Amino acid sequence: MAHYQGNSDIIMDEQMPIFGGYAGGIEETTIVDIATHINAFVMSNASWHLDGPVHIRWGSTNTRETLQIAGWACATISEFTDIISGNQYYPCAGPCTEMCLLEASAQSMTDTASGREILSGVAAAKGVVQDKTTGMEARMMGEVARATSGMDIAEVNGIIDNLVKLYEKDYAKAPEGKTFQECYDVATVTPTDEYVKVYDGARRKLEELGLVF
């Protein structure tokens, strides 16, 4: 920290509050999330804070509970401070699956509408399996953010509610998805036709829920 400060570097201070951890429930964990946002700027003289509320059972940031924590924490921080805040993405499902793209979309909508400045991801398959992330998940995160920007908050809440219902019953049997090598032509760094079709399917589902790309 002393080095970064002495070097005039941009400092990112990260913390991932655990829903179901020591603080306990949704509101309690969000209180801790607010406290740690503020602490980043007191203790570390941070330029921005990287958040990431995560579910203790599923290891995911895309559950109903963790999205609520992220949304409430960010909106509150946005409303009452000038803090710049980011959030990171850990869906249960792996790349080249509709579930993974829908999970990332729910969080992108939550983050964008609640005033988040930086969306960081996507660590598909909970970020723990080798080579199971690709640029396509980040494309979805970005496209959904663009579509959500400026939307009415009540409408966003309604769409997220319906969107989460599409996948929240499947955490225990989330599809593993494919590795980067299976999702892309590695030589040309181009996604396979199969992944493009999966992506189109997820996009259509989002449109059916009311998102306008």
Next chain:
Amino acid sequence: MTFSRSMDCFEFYERAKKGTKMSQDDWDLMTIPMKSMELKQKYNLDFKNEFIPTDKDMMENLFKAGFEMLLDCGIFCTDTSRVVKYTEDEIWDALNNVQKGFTLGTGRDAVNVKKRSVGDKRKPIVQGGPTGSPISENMFMPVHMSYALEKEVDTIVNGVMMTVRGKPPIPKSPYEILAAKTETRLIKNAAAMAGRPGMGI
């Protein structure tokens, strides 16, 4: 009471040597759960089913609860098993003087990170990448290039290279340093090969 000078990592270090002693179990199992539960009740916090809040009064109560959590509990330093406390003025001093924006990257690939608000019409910055996921050595560059090739992506967040020259980057070994430097070099190359050499990483 006004403070003698703004809080920084040096003052934090001093307080981490002198603060109240506490076991990590007491902090984890007593201080945090008891205080967060107390504050939820004190401020009547109930998010109902909303993902993004629409009740400004409830948001204000949440902010007060979070501020009070930090003020009353402080921060537990696991290295010294001591609690670092701040004064209310020190916390406000930090909050009143946060950096309101910064630039990531250089040249035409640079992006300006600026404060957004709830329901903002501007798209947030998209930091694309594996976000700490494990990536094999031979796939490291193409995986990161797949993000740099996406126009929706503004900056890169890295994955973790599982081997370097075929060896695992074991902490405190020379391979750890080699892996960290190699990661940065390969991501910079990946961004350059995608035609975006100035991308922030």
